[in-house]
Amino acid sequence: xxxxxxxxxxxxxxxxxxxxxxxxxxxxxxxxxxxxxxxxxxxxxxxxxxxxxxxxxxxxxxxxxxxxxxxxxxxxxxxxxxxxxxxxxxxxxxxxxxxxxxxxxxxxxxxxxxxxxxxxxxxxxxxxxxxxxxxxxxxxxxxxxxxxxxxxxxxxxxxxxxxxx
Numbered sequence: 001x002x003x004x005x006x007x008x009x010x011x012x013x014x015x016x017x018x019x020x021x022x023x024x025x026x027x028x029x030x031x032x033x034x035x036x037x038x039x040x041x042x043x044x045x046x047x048x049x050x051x052x053x054x055x056x057x058x059x060x061x062x063x064x065x066x067x068x069x070x071x072x073x074x075x076x077x078x079x080x081x082x083x084x085x086x087x088x089x090x091x092x093x094x095x096x097x098x099x100x101x102x103x104x105x106x107x108x109x110x111x112x113x114x115x116x117x118x119x120x121x122x123x124x125x126x127x128x129x130x131x132x133x134x135x136x137x138x139x140x141x142x143x144x145x146x147x148x149x150x151x152x153x154x155x156x157x158x159x160x161x162x163x164x165x
Contacts, residue, residue, distance in 0.1 A: 017090035044086025
């Protein structure tokens with residue numbers, strides 16, 4: 001989505017929400033309209049909590065298995081956006097928010113995003129990387145100094161404003 005469309009959306013979405021409020025309020029009444037908005041906000045917060053806790057468990061399982069939880073992290077962002085949309089008063093934002101809570105919709109979003117992002121994990125090695133410069137390999141690369149705690153001492157800086165003078 002090009003960034004030039006964002007200002008248009010910032011104007012169009014509130015206007016569409018106002019129109020939806022007017023149309024729905026005419027059909028079912030103002031009190032029922034407000035009750036529906038309140039109900040969707042409460043339901044959205046419950047869904048956010050339930051799906052968020054399940055997502056945290058899946059991220060933990062992927063991490064413990066040694067895999068990068070890229071899909072789960074993208075799902076987490078989508079669930080967060082869904083929760084924000086449901087807490088925002090309005091019927092159009094509620095519809096978009098409920099759609100983002102559907103796992104199949106999030107998977108479709110993941111498939112669209114996956115080719116455009118790079119997921120990196122700490123401890124990985126770049127393609128064609130040299131394992132000899134990896135400190136975990138046990139080899140001491142040229143120019144590296146290996147000290148024990150007993151071989152290094154640091155005295156406080158007397159010019160420091162935090163020193164006890």
